[in-house]
Structure formats: C-alpha cells, structure tokens
Amino acid sequence: MALVYCSQCGQQIADTAPTCPQCGAPGATAARQVASKKKGNPTLQIALACLTFLIGLGTYNSGNKPQGMFFMLTGLIVGAYSIYQKNKPSL
Numbered sequence: 001m002a003l004v005y006c007s008q009c010g011q012q013i014a015d016t017a018p019t020c021p022q023c024g025a026p027g028a029t030a031a032r033q034v035a036s037k038k039k040g041n042p043t044l045q046i047a048l049a050c051l052t053f054l055i056g057l058g059t060y061n062s063g064n065k066p067q068g069m070f071f072m073l074t075g076l077i078v079g080a081y082s083i084y085q086k087n088k089p090s091l
C-alpha cells in the first residue's frame with residue numbers, strides 16, 4: 001500500500017482507498033479505473049459497429065448483397081472485438 005495525494009484537497013490517502021476520507025473525492029484507485037475505461041472508448045466503438053451493421057442490413061435489403069454482407073460482417077467483427085475489450089479485466 002502506498003500513499004498518494006488527493007486530487008481535490010491534497011490530503012495524503014492510501015492508493016487503495018476508493019474515496020478520500022477527508023473530502024470524499026474519488027481516490028487513486030477509482031481515478032485509475034475511470035482512466036482505463038476511457039481508453040479506446042469501447043462503448044462508442046460498439047455504437048459505431050451497430051450503425052455499420054444496420055447500414056449493411058439496409059444495403060443488403062436494397063439489393064446490393066455483396067456490399068451489404070461486407071458492412072454487416074465488419075459491424076459484427078468490430079462489435080465483437082469492442083465487447084471483448086469492454087469486458088476484458090483491466091490490469
């Protein structure tokens with residue numbers, strides 16, 4: 001266990017503390033988790049993958065089947081990869 005300084009009040013707190021006991025601000029552990037979640041933004045990637053899949057579905061239904069299949073497959077692969085990234089335990 002190491003001591004770090006609170007980003008809000010400057011008080012020394014344990015880096016394992018979820019919140020600062022002095023002011024209640026999120027501690028070093030919580031801040032680190034937020035930072036790792038922001039990296040890569042899998043939620044946005046999943047949304048884009050869904051959009052790509054829907055564009056592919058529309059293209060497929062409008063008669064352009066090869067291009068529609070390509071978009072749907074791309075959406076599925078990117079979506080699966082993003083969900084894997086989102087659920088992967090951060091170190």
Ligand SMILES: [Zn+2]
Binds near residue numbers: 007011
């Ligand atoms: Zn504090």
